[in-house]
Amino acid sequence: MRILRIVQLALEGLRRTPLRVALTWLGVTIASGALVSMVAFALGIQRSAETPFRALGLVNHIQVKPEEKDEGKNPDAAVLDDDALRRIEALPGVVVAYPDFRVSDVKLTCGQQTKKVMALGLPRQISLFEMAQEADLVGDYFTPGEAPEAILSKRLAAELGFESPDDAVGAKVALEASGLSPEQEATFAFQRKRFTVTVVGIYSIPHPMPGPISRAVLLPVDLMKQIPGIRLAPALERLKAGGSATAAGYEKATVRVEHYRDLQRVEKAVKEMGFRTRTVLSRLDKMRAFFVFIDVLLAAVGTVALVVAGLGIINTLLMSVLERYQEIGIYKAIGASDGDLAVLFLTEAGVIGLLGGLGGLALGRSVSWLLEIGVNTYARSQGVATDLQVFAFPLWLLVAAVAFSAVISVLAGVYPAIRAARVDPIRALRRE
Amino acid sequence: MNSANDGEVFIETRKLTRQYQVGSAKVQALDGIDLNVRRREFLAVLGVSGSGKSTLLHLLGGLDTPTSGSVCVDGRDLASLNAYQRTLYRRTGVGFVFQSYYLVPSLTAEENISLALTFQGTFGQQRRRQAAEAIRRVGLTHRAGHRPSQLSGGEQQRVALARAIVHAPALLLADEPTGNLDEATAAEVIALLSRTHRDLGTTVVMVTHNREMAARVADRIVRLRDGRLVDEEAAAP
Numbered sequence: 001m002r003i004l005r006i007v008q009l010a011l012e013g014l015r016r017t018p019l020r021v022a023l024t025w026l027g028v029t030i031a032s033g034a035l036v037s038m039v040a041f042a043l044g045i046q047r048s049a050e051t052p053f054r055a056l057g058l059v060n061h062i063q064v065k066p067e068e069k070d071e072g073k074n075p076d077a078a079v080l081d082d083d084a085l086r087r088i089e090a091l092p093g094v095v096v097a098y099p100d101f102r103v104s105d106v107k108l109t110c111g112q113q114t115k116k117v118m119a120l121g122l123p124r125q126i127s128l129f130e131m132a133q134e135a136d137l138v139g140d141y142f143t144p145g146e147a148p149e150a151i152l153s154k155r156l157a158a159e160l161g162f163e164s165p166d167d168a169v170g171a172k173v174a175l176e177a178s179g180l181s182p183e184q185e186a187t188f189a190f191q192r193k194r195f196t197v198t199v200v201g202i203y204s205i206p207h208p209m210p211g212p213i214s215r216a217v218l219l220p221v222d223l224m225k226q227i228p229g230i231r232l233a234p235a236l237e238r239l240k241a242g243g244s245a246t247a248a249g250y251e252k253a254t255v256r257v258e259h260y261r262d263l264q265r266v267e268k269a270v271k272e273m274g275f276r277t278r279t280v281l282s283r284l285d286k287m288r289a290f291f292v293f294i295d296v297l298l299a300a301v302g303t304v305a306l307v308v309a310g311l312g313i314i315n316t317l318l319m320s321v322l323e324r325y326q327e328i329g330i331y332k333a334i335g336a337s338d339g340d341l342a343v344l345f346l347t348e349a350g351v352i353g354l355l356g357g358l359g360g361l362a363l364g365r366s367v368s369w370l371l372e373i374g375v376n377t378y379a380r381s382q383g384v385a386t387d388l389q390v391f392a393f394p395l396w397l398l399v400a401a402v403a404f405s406a407v408i409s410v411l412a413g414v415y416p417a418i419r420a421a422r423v424d425p426i427r428a429l430r431r432e
Numbered sequence: 433m434n435s436a437n438d439g440e441v442f443i444e445t446r447k448l449t450r451q452y453q454v455g456s457a458k459v460q461a462l463d464g465i466d467l468n469v470r471r472r473e474f475l476a477v478l479g480v481s482g483s484g485k486s487t488l489l490h491l492l493g494g495l496d497t498p499t500s501g502s503v504c505v506d507g508r509d510l511a512s513l514n515a516y517q518r519t520l521y522r523r524t525g526v527g528f529v530f531q532s533y534y535l536v537p538s539l540t541a542e543e544n545i546s547l548a549l550t551f552q553g554t555f556g557q558q559r560r561r562q563a564a565e566a567i568r569r570v571g572l573t574h575r576a577g578h579r580p581s582q583l584s585g586g587e588q589q590r591v592a593l594a595r596a597i598v599h600a601p602a603l604l605l606a607d608e609p610t611g612n613l614d615e616a617t618a619a620e621v622i623a624l625l626s627r628t629h630r631d632l633g634t635t636v637v638m639v640t641h642n643r644e645m646a647a648r649v650a651d652r653i654v655r656l657r658d659g660r661l662v663d664e665e666a667a668a669p
Contacts, residue, residue: 002550002553006550012539326534327536332519334522334551334595335519335523335524335551335552336519336523337523338515338516338519340551
């Protein structure tokens with residue numbers, strides 16, 4: 001309560017020289033606005049650079065491979081089989097672990113049309129992935145269970161004779177594949193299999209991703225396992241290493257974690273099981289180091305601005321101490337302690353800093369908003385279709401900027417506060 | 433008023449000395465003052481400027497510390513208190529009235545008066561009641577919302593007096609309270625000071641160079657010259 005009254009007194013003090021206080025506040029506002037928008041810019045370009053990876057869910061991926069065989073040709077190396085995948089899936093934070101299947105010569109037949117396409121295996125939970133949320137899909141993703149289903153690319157559906165994606169959804173398509181499958185320890189047999197699959201969805205790929213995926217069929221992993229020839233390569237490798245062809249696991253697998261924070265822990269656990277791992281994040285880390293550098297550089301420039309504004313606060317408050325010298329003497333004569341006067345001036349500094357920080361937020365936000373409009377107008381004139389987000393304002397930045405501005409200002413208030421606390425009341429009250 | 437403690441020594445100074453260093457020269461502001469003031473007494477200290485009157489007042493009010501000697505108020509040796517203890521003593525035990533009023537220009541009369549309560553930590557109902565009582569006592573209730581610049585000199589000094597007594601201190605120190613006022617206004621303020629002293633039973637030490645004024649209200653008059661007490665007389669009641 002007592003302190004509140006002193007704070008009130010401090011606000012009263014600020015009201016007395018409105019122009020000077022406003023100019024000081026403006027200095028803090030500009031500095032803090034510069035700091036906010038510069039850090040927001042650094043964060044923004046970092047986010048722009050990382051967004052594609054995130055959108056594809058790649059930052060949540062761990063690529064798993066069995067230990068390199070030609071190093072020591074170890075037949076006892078851990079096998080990446082269903083059992084291993086189940087154990088990985090049981091790790092906390094893991095959403096799904098599935099073998100990576102990619103076959104380039106699957107024949108799809110619909111009516112008169114037969115096309116040789118690439119087939120990719122995906123888990124039936126795919127609808128939960130970020131990639132799925134970003135992709136443009138007509139129809140649905142896979143249903144749980146074992147039903148033979150397929151998702152076609154829009155281009156492939158057109159090639160198969162469907163007039164529109166809506167026509168394709170629900171249609172039955174014949175799928176034929178052939179290849180060598182391991183039969184016994186060192187024997188392979190040629191197999192040809194035909195499946196009838198139901199088209200459940202048609203996807204189209206966002207513009208920046210070309211390549212075979214724009215003309216592919218997505219199949220559930222359980223169906224892919226039945227494709228002949230899918231285990232040929234790992235079985236051969238296993239055989240060369242001195243093991244049994246039928247005991248071979250998968251060439252590689254993908255592990256998805258709930259959140260990229262889980263990534264390192266899960267990756268470590270998978271490594272301990274005896275597998276090799278690779279993540280996009282480890283490559284992103286290099287990029288991040290660069291962004292940290294930019295962040296620090298821009299934050300340093302902003303901090304310099306704020307320190308200069310802090311000097312303004314020191315100046316304003318020292319002036320105030322001198323002008324109110326006699327008043328400080330009165331306060332002391334009627335019972336204000338040195339501490340009360342320090343609090344009084346620190347509060348004035350803190351209030352300028354706090355309001356300056358808030359003003360800086362508003363200023364930084366508006367300036368970056370204008371810049372963003374400018375950037376996007378220019379980008380559109382250059383033929384870039386997407387809206388560019390050049391600045392990022394996460395909540396922590398807003399809070400930190402205001403707090404930082406207040407802290408710098410209070411620090412700037414320390415010297416004037418000490419001067420005020422040290423005023424000798426007798427000198428201050430000496431008769432004019 | 434309960435007068436059981438009347439006559440008891442409230443202030444006692446012994447060989448009270450205060451020197452200032454001005455450049456290389458030493459200034460002897462007070463030189464071995466022995467002075468007793470009884471509880472509820474109204475003491476006037478006469479002297480020309482430079483005689484050490486204000487220094488004496490500052491020492492009694494705990495604003496300053498003696499170079500040597502002792503100053504005891506209500507049994508407490510002020511010289512032995514640290515800075516914060518002296519602050520507490522000023523906050524609760526002393527009220528100051530100055531020649532130049534020393535009101536805070538940006539605060540209204542009422543806010544100036546309750547300023548002392550702010551540092552005491554008195555709030556809410558009690559704060560409002562005490563402030564209203566003090567302002568009523570000096571007859572300025574109708575001017576409570578005015579700023580010092582809107583008040584006459586006499587009114588400002590009455591506000592200053594209200595500020596000095598709002599927390600009911602045991603000791604009121606007045607430093608030339610009428611020095612800036614014309615004779616008629618000065619008489620009013622002095623009368624008010626006297627009435628306050630009588631009604632509240634406050635011990636008053638008033639410094640002035642106006643002997644006639646002092647004689648009208650003080651119980652006793654002492655005279656300072658060059659930092660020494662030169663004579664003492666009982667004033668007319």
